Amino acid sequence: MKRRELIRLCGSALAAGAVAAPALVQAQDKVVWKASDVHPLGYPTVEAIQRMGKKLEAATNGRISIQMFPSMQLGGEKEMIEQAQVGALQIARISVGAMGPVVDDLNVFNMPFVFRDEAHMRKVIDGPIGQELLDRVSNSPQSKLIVLGWMDAGTRNVYSNKPVTKPADLKGMKIRMMGNPLFVETMNAMGGNGVAMGFNELFSALQTGVVDGAENNPPTLLAQNHYTVSKVYSLTGHLIIPEIFVFSKRTWDNLSKADQDLLRKVSREAQIEQRALWDAYVGEAETKLKAAGIKFIPTDKPAFYAATQPIRDKYGAKYAALIKRIEETK
Numbered sequence: 001m002k003r004r005e006l007i008r009l010c011g012s013a014l015a016a017g018a019v020a021a022p023a024l025v026q027a028q029d030k031v032v033w034k035a036s037d038v039h040p041l042g043y044p045t046v047e048a049i050q051r052m053g054k055k056l057e058a059a060t061n062g063r064i065s066i067q068m069f070p071s072m073q074l075g076g077e078k079e080m081i082e083q084a085q086v087g088a089l090q091i092a093r094i095s096v097g098a099m100g101p102v103v104d105d106l107n108v109f110n111m112p113f114v115f116r117d118e119a120h121m122r123k124v125i126d127g128p129i130g131q132e133l134l135d136r137v138s139n140s141p142q143s144k145l146i147v148l149g150w151m152d153a154g155t156r157n158v159y160s161n162k163p164v165t166k167p168a169d170l171k172g173m174k175i176r177m178m179g180n181p182l183f184v185e186t187m188n189a190m191g192g193n194g195v196a197m198g199f200n201e202l203f204s205a206l207q208t209g210v211v212d213g214a215e216n217n218p219p220t221l222l223a224q225n226h227y228t229v230s231k232v233y234s235l236t237g238h239l240i241i242p243e244i245f246v247f248s249k250r251t252w253d254n255l256s257k258a259d260q261d262l263l264r265k266v267s268r269e270a271q272i273e274q275r276a277l278w279d280a281y282v283g284e285a286e287t288k289l290k291a292a293g294i295k296f297i298p299t300d301k302p303a304f305y306a307a308t309q310p311i312r313d314k315y316g317a318k319y320a321a322l323i324k325r326i327e328e329t330k
């Protein structure tokens with residue numbers, strides 16, 4: 001009996017070996033991970049991911065590489081998130097603004113004036129709060145995404161064809177906001193009419209006057225050519241929203257531990273690299289925008305801060321403990 005059991009066990013071990021062998025061979029096959037970004041080639045986020053691809057290629061002797069689909073070739077951020085969730089796309093670089101509706105915890109960073117300035121935002125994402133939020137996204141069953149790291153996206157200001165220096169200036173103006181109720185309400189509180197719209201529809205909406213303006217950081221205003229339509233950049237500074245780059249959990253679960261570790265390592269490097277690329281590009285973007293005649297207008301920021309207090313009260317209540325920790329981060 002014992003002998004027979006042993007023979008049976010050996011038999012199944014052999015069978016398992018026979019199945020494992022082709023899988024091993026398969027693991028050595030070349031894979032090309034698709035990556036996507038709404039921004040064009042040369043933009044800091046795109047560049048950082050492409051450099052990461054080169055590193056992966058070098059470290060695996062060409063076994064793993066990244067193919068970048070920039071400039072919304074695969075749709076807007078909502079579409080990118082969905083594609084990554086089903087494994088049709090491996091790497092998506094998306095704004096936390098677009099991720100708020102997927103993982104609610106992230107909305108704490110989507111509140112107006114939640115950060116004092118960009119340096120404060122960086123302190124927060126680089127510290128324990130940043131790590132906790134990344135873990136929450138990766139561990140949330142509905143996200144189906146593994147977050148690889150943070151990226152910088154500066155400060156968002158309103159742009160249109162007239163100066164907006166105080167809330168009353170926004171009266172009657174339709175301003176495009178990212179598709180998240182929190183942003184629409186923020187714009188309404190700031191005095192305008194928030195219009196939720198995909199990023200991929202924005203350029204023509206600005207051109208045809210479907211909206212009177214939008215809000216974003218200087219690199220986006222330049223790289224997306226919005227400055228060719230909207231000439232006045234009013235420094236409202238109402239949102240400082242970081243971005244994340246995520247990996248499809250479906251693909252991740254099939255990676256070897258060694259490949260997961262390698263991806264983690266190059267991702268950390270990409271995060272650091274993007275920040276340096278970002279700082280350089282912000283300066284370049286501002287110079288180019290000013291040279292193109294775009295007017296940078298100072299605003300009454302305390303008035304916008306006060307006007308958006310109801311939004312912080314409404315949305316911030318459930319994150320009160322976290323907001324306190326953010327405020328205490330010096």
Ligand code: GTR
Nearest residue numbers: 094095153178199216217220
């Ligand atoms: C940009 C960001 C994009 C996108 C865009 C938007 O700053 O880099 O990922 O979120 O804003 O307003 O939709």
